[in-house]
Structures are given as structure tokens and as C-alpha cells.
Amino acid sequence: MALPEVKQTATDARLAALSLPTGGCLEGARRAALSRVQTLGLPGRRDEYWKYTQPDTLTQVEAPKAAVFDTDEAPMFDDFDRLKVVFVDGVFSPEESDDLSLDGVSIERIADICDKDIHWAKDLYGVLEARGQSPVARPLAALNTAFAQDGLAIHVTGTPSKPINMIYRHSDEGSDAILHHVIRVDSGAEATILENGPAASRFNKCMEIDIADTGKLHLVRAQGRDHERRAATHLFARLGSESEFKSFTLTVNGVLTRNEAVIELTGDDAVAHIAGACAGDGDFHHDDTVFVTHDAVNCESRQVFKKVLRNGATGVFQGKILVKEGAQKTDGYQISQSLLLDDDSQFLAKPELEIYADDVACSHGSTSGAIDEDALFYLRSRGVPAAEATDLLTLAFLAEAVDEIEDEEIASAIVTRLEGWLARRR
Amino acid sequence: MLEIKNLQVKLEEEEKQILKGVDLTVEAGKVHAIMGPNGSGKSTLSYVLSGKDGYEVTGGSATLDGEDLLDLEPEERAAAGMFLAFQYPVEIPGVGNMTFLRTAVNAQRKARGEEELSAADFLKEVRAKAKTLKIDAEMLKRPVNVGFSGGEKKRNEILQMAMLEPKMCILDETDSGLDVDAMKLVAEGVNALRDEGRGFLVITHYQRLLDHIKPDVVHIMANGRIVKTGGPELALEVENNGYADILAEVA
Ligand SMILES: Nc1ncnc2c1ncn2[C@@H]1O[C@H](COP(=O)(O)OP(=O)(O)OP(=O)(O)O)[C@@H](O)[C@H]1O
Ligand SMILES: [Mg+2]
Numbered sequence: 001m002a003l004p005e006v007k008q009t010a011t012d013a014r015l016a017a018l019s020l021p022t023g024g025c026l027e028g029a030r031r032a033a034l035s036r037v038q039t040l041g042l043p044g045r046r047d048e049y050w051k052y053t054q055p056d057t058l059t060q061v062e063a064p065k066a067a068v069f070d071t072d073e074a075p076m077f078d079d080f081d082r083l084k085v086v087f088v089d090g091v092f093s094p095e096e097s098d099d100l101s102l103d104g105v106s107i108e109r110i111a112d113i114c115d116k117d118i119h120w121a122k123d124l125y126g127v128l129e130a131r132g133q134s135p136v137a138r139p140l141a142a143l144n145t146a147f148a149q150d151g152l153a154i155h156v157t158g159t160p161s162k163p164i165n166m167i168y169r170h171s172d173e174g175s176d177a178i179l180h181h182v183i184r185v186d187s188g189a190e191a192t193i194l195e196n197g198p199a200a201s202r203f204n205k206c207m208e209i210d211i212a213d214t215g216k217l218h219l220v221r222a223q224g225r226d227h228e229r230r231a232a233t234h235l236f237a238r239l240g241s242e243s244e245f246k247s248f249t250l251t252v253n254g255v256l257t258r259n260e261a262v263i264e265l266t267g268d269d270a271v272a273h274i275a276g277a278c279a280g281d282g283d284f285h286h287d288d289t290v291f292v293t294h295d296a297v298n299c300e301s302r303q304v305f306k307k308v309l310r311n312g313a314t315g316v317f318q319g320k321i322l323v324k325e326g327a328q329k330t331d332g333y334q335i336s337q338s339l340l341l342d343d344d345s346q347f348l349a350k351p352e353l354e355i356y357a358d359d360v361a362c363s364h365g366s367t368s369g370a371i372d373e374d375a376l377f378y379l380r381s382r383g384v385p386a387a388e389a390t391d392l393l394t395l396a397f398l399a400e401a402v403d404e405i406e407d408e409e410i411a412s413a414i415v416t417r418l419e420g421w422l423a424r425r426r
Numbered sequence: 427m428l429e430i431k432n433l434q435v436k437l438e439e440e441e442k443q444i445l446k447g448v449d450l451t452v453e454a455g456k457v458h459a460i461m462g463p464n465g466s467g468k469s470t471l472s473y474v475l476s477g478k479d480g481y482e483v484t485g486g487s488a489t490l491d492g493e494d495l496l497d498l499e500p501e502e503r504a505a506a507g508m509f510l511a512f513q514y515p516v517e518i519p520g521v522g523n524m525t526f527l528r529t530a531v532n533a534q535r536k537a538r539g540e541e542e543l544s545a546a547d548f549l550k551e552v553r554a555k556a557k558t559l560k561i562d563a564e565m566l567k568r569p570v571n572v573g574f575s576g577g578e579k580k581r582n583e584i585l586q587m588a589m590l591e592p593k594m595c596i597l598d599e600t601d602s603g604l605d606v607d608a609m610k611l612v613a614e615g616v617n618a619l620r621d622e623g624r625g626f627l628v629i630t631h632y633q634r635l636l637d638h639i640k641p642d643v644v645h646i647m648a649n650g651r652i653v654k655t656g657g658p659e660l661a662l663e664v665e666n667n668g669y670a671d672i673l674a675e676v677a
Contacts, residue, residue: 373479378516378570379526381476382586383504383534392529396520396569 007041010059014042017061018147024114029126033145036130040139049136052316052348053258053287058140058232063176063202066228069253073420075167076196076222077413082165083107085152089170089200090177092150096169104158105191110151110180121153124182128208128236132262136291141234141260144206148180155184156191156215163192168199170226175200181207185215185243192407193217198224198254203231213240213267219247220410222417223254227283230256241267241296248405250414251278251286252421258287265292265299265327275304275404277414279394279421280313280345287316288336294322294360298329305336306401308394309345310425320352323360332362339397340370341390391422427625428452428475428594433486435467435474444470446650447486452594452625459628459636461664462647468629469513471647472596476510477503490594504530505537507593511583511600513629518570523582526570527552531589555588559615560608576603584615595619596627601635613638633665646672 003011015037020030043055057064085107086096092109100107113119126145132138154164166181177200185191189212199205203224211217223231231254237245251257263272278286292301307315317336338347349366371393379389395418402418405411428451435445444467452458460468474481475488477500488495495503518526532542543551556566559581571579580600587595597616601609616626616639628639636644636658644660645652648669653676654660664672 372518374516375518377478377500378512378518379530380500381478381504381510382526382530382590383501383537384529385501385533385537386499388529388533389501392521392525393518396518399520 003041004044004046007044010044011037011041013061014059014143020146021114025117025119025122026110026114026125029122030146032130033126033142036133036142037139037146040133040137040142042139042143049289049318052318053285057230057256058202058204058258063174063200064228064230065173066170066201066226066230067173068170069198069224069226071225076417077165077194080163080165080194080409082163082194084165084167086167086169087150087177087179087199089172089175090149090179090203102160102162102164104156104160104189105164106155106157107164108153110148110153113153119153120155120184121182124184124208124210125180128210128238129206129234131264132234132236138234138260138262140204140232141206141236144178144180144204144234148178148206151180153182154193155186156189156217157186159190163194165194165196168195168197168203168224170198170200170224170229173201176202178204179206183207183209183217185209185211185217187212188214190216191218193219194410195219195221196224198226198229199231201229203229203233205231205233207233207235209235209237209245211237211239211243211245214242215240216244218406219245220405220414221249222414223249223251223257225253227253227255229254232258233260235259235261237262237272238264238266239270239272242269243267244271246273246404246406247275248401248414249276250417251276252417253280253284254286255283256285258289260289261291263290263292263301265294265296265301268297268299270296270299272300273302273304273404275302275401277306277398277401277418278315279308279418280310280315281425282311282313284309284313285316286314288319290319292321292332293324294327294330294332295324296327299327300331301333302404303334303336304401304404306398307338307347308341308398309338309347310341312344314345315347317347317349317351317366319364320354321362321364323355323357323362325356327357328359330357330360330362332360334364336366337397338368339394340368387426391419391426394422395419427454428488428490428627430488431486433471433474433488434484435470435481436484438480438482443484444650445474448650448652450645450652452627454625455622456642457620457626457628457639458643458645459630459641459661460645460647461630461661463669466647467650468647469598472510472598472629475596476500476508501533501537504590504592505534509587509590509592509595511580511587511595511597513598513602515571515579515583517572519572521570523568523570524552524566527586527589530586534590552589556585559585559611561585577605577608580604580612581608584612588615588619591619593623594625594627596629598629599631601630601632609635610638633661636661648673
């Protein structure tokens with residue numbers, strides 16, 4: 001079927017400005033992805049899935065300029081014992097990165113794999129993304145698969161002694177980065193991945209995660225604070241039996257962020273927790289779009305999203321739990337809440353449940369509210385100044401999402417960042 | 427210490443006058459009790475003195491050691507020494523009791539230009555004071571008042587009072603919901619704080635609390651006014667005969 005003209009024109013223009021990397025074992029996946037983009041067309045304003053978020057600046061040919069955030073605050077996770085992998089404007093920087101060898105994991109650049117004819121990543125690169133195109137199209141992810149300039153292939157074979165930290169530095173005001181990571185977690189293996197930084201003026205990131213039976217992966221990301229940066233990210237995860245995937249995302253600042261997570265529970269007794277906390281002030285639009293599919297017995301999924309919005313900031317949540325036929329004993333939970341610090345800010349939520357099994361426990365809820373006046377007065381009556389009391393209540397509101405992070409050191413780094421954000425706005 | 431003169435208060439949103447000229451003076455070192463029928467305006471008086479939104483002062487004044495209270499923000503009143511033990515303590519999910527106490531203590535110290543309490547000193551003090559009120563360590567870790575029983579909430583109010591060491595303490599029905607033993611604990615907590623420089627205003631419906639916290643003066647409030655003032659014997663009269671006689675007498 002032909003695309004609407006506007007969409008066709010926009011898609012053609014964008015594709016014409018990109019060139020497909022050729023050769024090596026990933027070329028087939030890239031070509032297939034390109035044809036998906038051509039068939040689907042890039043997202044447009046009329047698309048139902050983009051009803052609350054305007055995709056224009058994410059799809060236009062040139063990345064809108066974004067100033068580099070200037071701060072003397074130490075970068076996130078700076079004092080952690082971790083393996084650093086640095087990308088500057090979307091390009092791997094060997095000088096700033098640590099040696100990539102670490103027991104229990106193999107880390108390679110996607111760019112290096114491209115030269116090889118045989119590689120495990122071939123069975124994952126673009127595979128979960130392609131599966132994730134239905135029932136809802138995600139053309140920006142297909143675009144990513146086709147054109148990603150860099151990224152990592154991470155194979156977790158054991159239990160690495162420290163987290164792997166991808167650091168995305170932004171140095172050029174007009175940079176446009178497309179990164180694609182594939183992560184395979186073997187049976188019994190367990191790792192933690194940290195990500196932080198804005199990456200570029202415009203960032204398109206795709207991460208495909210395949211967790212074998214009993215494997216575990218923790219993912220914590222802190223998206224960049226550059227006020228004008230834009231990001232569209234996709235997370236595709238497939239979980240085997242008794243495996244576990246826990247992800248948490250912190251977003252403060254950024255003019256536009258769309259984070260899609262597509263999670264498929266394909267093995268029995270698997271657990272997936274997807275959480276996020278965001279804090280936006282003014283020109284800030286933040287969209288969490290989550291799709292969790294239960295396709296096995298006795299799996300648990302949790303979606304916990306909290307947004308603090310002020311000065312006209314906008315928060316969006318589109319979250320779905322799909323329980324397929326036969327996915328009995330499913331335990332699905334979804335909560336999305338916003339704290340609106342003034343009347344100008346807004347939260348748009350579309351929670352959905354679609355259930356084809358009869359023995360399941362699924363619940364979802366979405367709320368939007370202001371600071372609790374009684375709690376505020378109680379705190380003030382004890383001598384806590386109004387601004388400080390509001391911050392305390394704001395952090396308390398975000399706590400339910402932050403509590404999803406298992407590691408206390410990581411959780412406290414996240415809280416510190418949020419406290420800093422609030423303190424700067426007093 | 428606390429001087430209230432002809433205080434008149436209406437609801438901000440409605441044309442409803444609640445306090446119709448309250449006159450009341452609590453001297454330093456004294457315990458005053460207020461009794462009165464439901465809905466007579468006792469809690470409203472305590473809220474207005476601590477600065478809650480939703481009320482409009484239409485006349486009169488309230489000062490603490492000469493300082494106009496009604497002009498101050500709630501936190502400024504607290505720093506000036508005002509404390510209200512709430513009739514219905516508020517639950518605050520997500521804020522740990524300990525964090526709350528420490529933030530409050532240090533905020534007041536800061537406002538008064540004093541040095542903040544070190545984490546270690548604070549901990550030592552909280553633990554000691556919590557122990558006398560039989561508040562266990564686990565309760566201190568939980569979010570403020572969340573999942574606390576009625577009596578636990580009231581004891582938590584007294585713990586806050588003990589930590590903040592205010593000049594003027596208002597207790598709004600702190601005895602309601604307390605079992606006999608908890609009532610004793612609370613009364614002991616209050617009595618331990620009795621001091622020449624400190625005033626108390628104890629709002630209650632029952633003589634029982636006043637057996638433990640011996641008041642110097644008892645006031646009866648009805649329909650937005652103090653209608654009668656007397657000694658401790660006034661509370662006994664209410665206990666035995668209810669309000670009917672008193673109200674008839676002043677009507
Ligand atoms: N925010 C409000 N909105 C509506 N009515 C109010 C409000 N606050 C107080 N009132 C009314 O004012 C009157 C006095 O209430 P208040 O709570 O002060 O009484 P009280 O003496 O403390 O009673 P109790 O002994 O039952 O605690 C009541 O009629 C009450 O309904
Ligand atoms: Mg009352």
C-alpha cells in the first residue's frame with residue numbers, strides 16, 4: 001500500500017541523507033530494516049501511536065541544534081567501579097574508554113563485527129526490532145537498525161565483577177547520532193549495564209536484549225541533561241524461562257524524549273520490571289511508550305513510571321500489557337503517575353490491558369495530581385520551609401519508581417541527581 | 427507568652443464565621459486546657475495559630491512573646507516556637523520518619539541561626555526520646571505516620587514535640603485513640619517538657635488526660651468563643667454534668 005504523500009516525502013528525504021553501511025554479516029539485517037522503513041514510512045503527526053508526541057524533529061533530515069550542557073557537577077556514576085565505554089557524538093572513543101576486556105563478558109564494537117562473516121550478533125541484530133514492529137510499527141527503530149553508525153555487541157557469559165557503563169558525550173551542537181547495541185545474556189549469567197549522557201543533539205538509540213533461561217540483566221540509564229537535546233530510544237527485550245530483566249531510566253531535562261520499551265516474556269516464570277522517573281521544567285516533553293507481552297506461564301511484569309512536571313512541561317505515558325492465550329498465572333502491574341507542580345503542565349496517559357488468558361492478575365492505574373496540601377502544611381508546621389517541603393514531597397513521589405532499582409549505591413546516585421535538579425530550581 | 431485577643435476567623439471559601447472573638451492568654455510555665463462541644467472551633471483555633479490555609483482572620487490578634495503570629499508563614503511560626511500536635515496527624519508516603527524529623531530539627535535550628543545537629547548527635551537524641559515513648563526503631567524508619575495505628579501516630583506527635591522543644595505547645599485531642607498505658611506515656615512526655623519557659627494549650631474532651639497533665643487553667647469553648655474559664659474543677663464539672671449547665675448559665 002502506498003504511503004500518504006506527506007509521509008512518503010518525509011521518509012524519502014530522510015533516507016536520501018543517510019548511507020547504508022555495507023559488507024559483513026549485518027548487511028542482510030540492515031537491508032531488511034531499510035525495506036521495513038520504506039514500507040512503514042517514518043512516524044508522522046497523524047499516526048495514532050504519535051498522538052501525544054510530535055515526531056517531526058526526530059524524523060527531519062537535519063538534527064536541530066542543541067547547546068552542550070555546561071555544569072561543574074561530576075558526571076553520573078563517576079565514582080563507581082565500572083568499565084567505561086565512551087561514545088562522543090555517537091562515535092566510540094577508544095582513548096576515553098577502558099580496556100574492553102572483563103571476565104564474564106565480551107564487548108565488541110558493532111563496527112568491528114561488520115567485517116566478520118560469522119558472529120553471534122547476526123542472530124540478534126535487527127531480530128527483536130523486527131519482531132517488535134507488530135502489532136505496532138516502530139519505524140525509527142528500523143531506521144536505526146539500517147543505519148546505526150556504531151554500538152556494542154555485549155555477550156554476558158558469566159557474572160562480570162563490575163557494571164559496564166556506556167557514557168554518551170555530546171560535544172558538537174549539530175550532532176546526530178544513531179547507536180545500536182545488542183546484548184545477549186547466557187543462561188545463569190548476570191550483569192549490570194549503566195548508561196548516561198545525552199549522546200548528541202539528536203540521538204536515536206536502539207538496544208536489543210536477549211536473555212536466556214535464568215539469565216539476569218539490570219539496566220540503569222540517566223539520560224542527558226542538555227536542555228535542547230532530543231532523543232528517541234528503543235529497548236527490545238526477550239526473556240527466557242526464570243530470567244529477569246530490570247530497567248530504570250532517569251530523565252531530567254531534554255526538550256524531547258521518547259523512550260519505547262518492548263518487552264516479550266517468552267519463557268515461564270520470567271520477571272520484567274520497567275521503571276522510570278522524569279523531572280521536567282518548561283520546554284520539556286517526555287514520552288514513555290511501553291509494550292509488554294506475556295507469552296508464557298507464571299511471569300511477572302511491572303511498569304512503574306513517575307513524572308514531575310512544571311512550567312508547562314508535558315509528560316506522556318502509553319503503556320500496554322498484552323497477555324496472550326495460554327499465558328496463565330500472569331502477574332501484570334502498571335502504574336503511571338504525574339505530579340504537576342503548576343496548572344500549565346500536563347500529563348497524557350493511555351494505559352491499556354489486552355488479555356486472552358483467564359487465570360491472570362493484572363492491574364493498572366494512572367493518576368495526575370498536585371502536591372498534597374495537608375502533607376505540605378504538616379511539614380511546614382514543623383519548621384520545614386515551603387520550598388524544601390515541596391522538594392521532599394516531590395522526591396517522595398518519585399521514590400516508588402526509584403525503589404525499583406535494586407542496587408542501593410545506584411539508587412542513591414539517582415536520588416542525588418534529582419535532589420540537585422530540585423535544588424537548582426528553588 | 428501566647429496572647430489571643432478577640433480573634434475572629436471565617437472560612438476562606440464560604441461565608442461561615444467559625445471563631446467569633448476568642449480571648450485567651452497562656453502564660454509561660456502554665457498549662458491551659460480547652461474543652462468544648464464538637465464543632466465549637468477548637469481545632470480551627472489551633473490551625474489558625476499554626477498558619478493553615480483556608481481560613482481568613484477577620485479581626486483580632488494573636489502574638490507569641492509579643493511577635494505577631496498571624497503575619498508569619500507556618501515554618502516561621504514553628505521557628506518562633508509554635509508547635510501543634512495534630513488531632514489527625516498526616517501520613518506522608520515516601521518520606522522516612524527519621525528524615526522528616528532531622529529535616530525539621532535542622533530547618534528550625536537554621537532559621538534561628540543555630541548550628542545544625544550532627545547526624546550522630548541527632549540519632550542519639552531521637553533514639554533516647556523515642557525509647558521513653560516506646561517508639562521502636564522500626565517505626566522511625568517507616569514513612570511518616572504511614573501504617574501507624576491511631577495511638578502510634580499520637581506518640582509520634584509527642585516525639586516530634588520532644589525533638590523540636592517548642593516554646594508554645596498546642597495539643598489537639600492527643601488523648602483520643604490512646605489506650606490507658608499510651609496515655610500515661612504521652613502525659614509523661616508532656617510533663618517532662620513542662621518548664622518555666624514553656625506554655626501548653628491542651629485541647630481535650632476528657633478529664634482523664636487532665637488527671638495526668640494537671641492544668642492550671644481550664645477554658646470552655648462553645649460556638650466560636652471562650653465562654654467560661656476556671657480552675658481544674660471546671661473539667662471535673664464537665665466530666666460529671668456535660669456542657670448543658672455551663673452553656674445555659676452563660677447564655
Ligand atoms: N475547612 C472547613 N470547611 C468547612 N467547615 C469547616 C472547616 N473547618 C472547620 N469547619 C467547621 O467549623 C466548625 C468548627 O470545627 P472545628 O474542627 O474547629 O471544631 P472542634 O471544636 O475542633 O470539634 P471536635 O471536638 O469535633 O474536634 C465545625 O462546624 C466545622 O464543620
Ligand atoms: Mg477538633
